[in-house]
Amino acid sequence: MTTNTQKLSLPENPRHFGLYINGRWVETAGRKVMERYSPAHGVLVTKTTGGTEKDVNEAVAVARKAFDNRSWAGLSGQLRADVLLKAANLIRDRAEELAVLETLETGKPITQSRGEIQASAGIYEYAAGAARMLHGDSFNNLGDNVFGLVTREPIGVVGLITPWNFPFFILSERLPFILASGCTVVAKPSDLTSATTLIMAEILTQAGLPDGVFNVVTGAGSVVGEVLSHHPDIDMLSFTGSTAVGKRVLAASAGNFKKLSLELGGKNPHVVFADARLEEAVDGVIFGFCFNAGQCCVGGSRLLVEKSIQAEFEHLLIEKLGRLRVGDPLDPETQVGAIVSDKQHETICDYIERGTKQGARLLTQGTVSTTVKGLFVQPTIFSDVTSEMDIATDEIFGPVLSILPFETVNEAITIANTTIYGLSATIWTQNLSHAMDAVRGIRAGRVWVNTTISGGPELPAGGFKQSGIGRETGIYGVEEYTEIKATHIAFGPRTPWVS
Structure with missing residues (x-):
């Protein structure tokens, strides 16, 4: 057995x-x-x-x-x-x-x-x-x-x-x-x-x-x-x-x-304030955009990070993403498996190419085990993203993260809501006022604070807007x-x- x-x-x-x-x-x-x-x-x-x-x-x-x-x-x-x-x-x-x-x-x-x-x-x-x-x-x-x-x-x-x-x-x-x-x-x-x-x-x-x-x-x-x-x-x-x-x-x-x-669909934001526990937030953000190889409707594909900690947070992301295990899904050590189909694989790769062409900065790409040859995508992070870029507006449904900085709570809420979608949002902060302002201001059917993609069947699931x-x-x-x-x-x- x-x-x-x-x-x-x-x-x-x-x-x-x-x-x-x-x-x-x-x-x-x-x-x-x-x-x-x-x-x-x-x-x-x-x-x-x-x-x-x-x-x-x-x-x-x-x-x-x-x-x-x-x-x-x-x-x-x-x-x-x-x-x-x-x-x-x-x-x-x-x-x-x-x-x-x-x-x-x-x-x-x-x-x-x-x-x-x-x-x-x-x-x-x-x-x-x-x-x-x-x-x-x-x-x-x-x-x-x-x-x-x-x-x-x-x-x-x-x-x-x-x-x-x-x-x-x-x-x-x-x-x-x-x-x-x-x-x-x-x-x-x-x-x-x-x-x-x-x-x-x-x-x-x-x-x-x-x-x-x-x-x-x-x-x-x-x-x-x-x-x-x-x-x-x-x-x-x-x-x-x-x-x-x-x-x-x-x-x-x-x-x-x-x-x-x-x-x-969803284009869900992770909002990270400067007072957040950064190591926990980094782990949550990587989980949010890489879980199920990014093929998760409530996963966080946009990272809204307070500008004063952006450089430090990006450094932590790069370091931790390098330890993520991508490979054979039949191996219990694997954390990220394959993309579901050729069509979806092509779509994700196309968006990664578009991100570069539209001026986003490729911050880092994770590694895929050299022992596998299926439909895999390197988890990818873009910085210097603006809300008009395709990688910031479209549901990619793959392990691709777009970083957009903010300076105030109101600006973070505005950027979070700049989308046709409203499925989920995640907030990382130790400031209760910041947390509740964001919870109340972001239009989404599910909101997590200092956790993400968690919870059981007790609470309802669904979306706002489209x-x-x-x-x-x-x-x-x-x-x-x-x-x-x-x-x-x-x-x-x-x-x-x-x-």
């Missing part, structure tokens, strides 16, 4: 997956087979099935039937919680299998995948509690003859489109909360990273989820995603991905006025997938309107 300190070996044969509809596997049959090669090794690791419009329609019909017959929506919160708790235990039972598949498909380090799988099990446990906490309200102030009730009902059939950067973790930040509310689901994972979502469908069936409540149709976004976005029998759609695609999803929702939850609408996780993440119904109950005889 492989231990957590041993380097893993590549699989001899790829795993083959069909679709998962109505509680059972659907064979690929005559459908297209999609092959996924490890971005770190170039080896075929999984084969998944290209779902069709017909498959999506079948899955939606199955989910609608399961919702209407109340096989899930009609259960008590306790019974829903029991299933989610069993699912958490089964995730832990299959944690190594899930982590290895996650690493092989995404290129992220195995230690990171293991951590995300374990954290995901904890999210299911939190959502189980939320299923029992969901409640409405009552109004006893309407007079002796009327009593008012406000109830929350599951919204119906939810389409769930998840991205390639955190395929299992982001699924876990949505799915158990959707299930806790009583909804049924048709999911479409990224065609690059579908394996762990499919295994989760199998796990939920084993945990006792009724057939048809969670269905997975894999395939291209241009087929499966488009059908889900436009489908008249999808009541709500949760989409995590780019702002550009989010705009298309928003337009498609008009067909039947779908409710939407969108978590989209970073999205709606909130996931926490009790808010369950309520998001409900409709509110107001009921007035009259007692006693009715006063005639027509005498």
